Amino acid sequence: MMRQAGRYMAVYRKLAEKYPSFRERSETTDLIVKISLQPWEAFRPDGVIIFSDILTPLPAFGVPFDIEEVRGPVIQSPIRDEDALKTLHPIDLEKLNFVGESLKILRHEVNAIFFMIPVYLVLYYPYFCGELGGVDTIEGLKLTVDVGLHSLMIVDAVRIKCPETPLVFYINGNGGLLERMKDTGVNVIGLDWTVDMADGRSRLGPETSVQGNVDPACLFSPLAALTDEIHRVVKCAGPKGHILNLGHGVLVGTPEEAVAHFFDVAKSFKFD
Numbered sequence: 001m002m003r004q005a006g007r008y009m010a011v012y013r014k015l016a017e018k019y020p021s022f023r024e025r026s027e028t029t030d031l032i033v034k035i036s037l038q039p040w041e042a043f044r045p046d047g048v049i050i051f052s053d054i055l056t057p058l059p060a061f062g063v064p065f066d067i068e069e070v071r072g073p074v075i076q077s078p079i080r081d082e083d084a085l086k087t088l089h090p091i092d093l094e095k096l097n098f099v100g101e102s103l104k105i106l107r108h109e110v111n112a113i114f115f116m117i118p119v120y121l122v123l124y125y126p127y128f129c130g131e132l133g134g135v136d137t138i139e140g141l142k143l144t145v146d147v148g149l150h151s152l153m154i155v156d157a158v159r160i161k162c163p164e165t166p167l168v169f170y171i172n173g174n175g176g177l178l179e180r181m182k183d184t185g186v187n188v189i190g191l192d193w194t195v196d197m198a199d200g201r202s203r204l205g206p207e208t209s210v211q212g213n214v215d216p217a218c219l220f221s222p223l224a225a226l227t228d229e230i231h232r233v234v235k236c237a238g239p240k241g242h243i244l245n246l247g248h249g250v251l252v253g254t255p256e257e258a259v260a261h262f263f264d265v266a267k268s269f270k271f272d
Helices: 010-018 022-027 029-043 093-106 119-128 137-146 178-182 197-204 216-220 223-237 256-268
Strands: 047-049 065-068 072-075 111-116 151-155 167-170 188-190 209-214 242-246
Touching: 010 022, 010 029, 022 029, 022 065, 029 047, 029 093, 029 256, 178 188, 178 197, 197 209, 197 223, 209 223, 216 223, 216 256, 223 242, 223 256
Parallel strands: 047 111, 111 151, 151 167, 167 188, 188 209, 209 242
Antiparallel strands: 065 072
16 A cells, blocks of 8 residues: 555554654664554555655765655755756765665565655755755665565656566556556556546556555545445456555545555455
């Protein structure tokens, strides 16, 4: 489940009180493993999404940042001109050792998905986000594959070369892009919650595997209504080539009971 670890869980909020710095939580091996495993221990999903952040690679390129509770991401020195751009350097993987170390531990527990972001978004924040919420990210991805990663989820990005690793391609608001996403040759197309599963399946064809796409807001519904929506999505997706998931990340304030129910319903399906 996308964003399956985080603020909706009471156990996470309690840990965050003890470690108030988000960067400490997302860049300390022991804490990454602990937080990543919280939903696994609570709900027993099929796998674990490593707890991280889209900005985690920035210091490895020479861009310091912080994440404040109210303001969100803060770039101390936004890159606004060519001279500032020249201060960037090739990725220093030594500064991302905590990612590899965390994956090595998690891969012995469960399947782990590394959540990747695109080059343009890595660059967007340093350029525009001095106060608001290229460089070689591919080397960072190779690092995660080398330590035993089971699958990658790519957000808003182009096809990359990881021949032994299944790739899930997700774009938020991708209703007008499905056919072009299919042409990238990835293994699975993630459907955003605004796409009707029946329409998405029809456009992509039965041979293309899909992921999704229950609306995260449905987790605020009565459990019976949530059950009906999960069954509708699964029926529209068909009996094969479908990874049941949300159509976006779990929302803050989502009842943990609803997340548990989602997984219980998912496990109840039987296919020949």
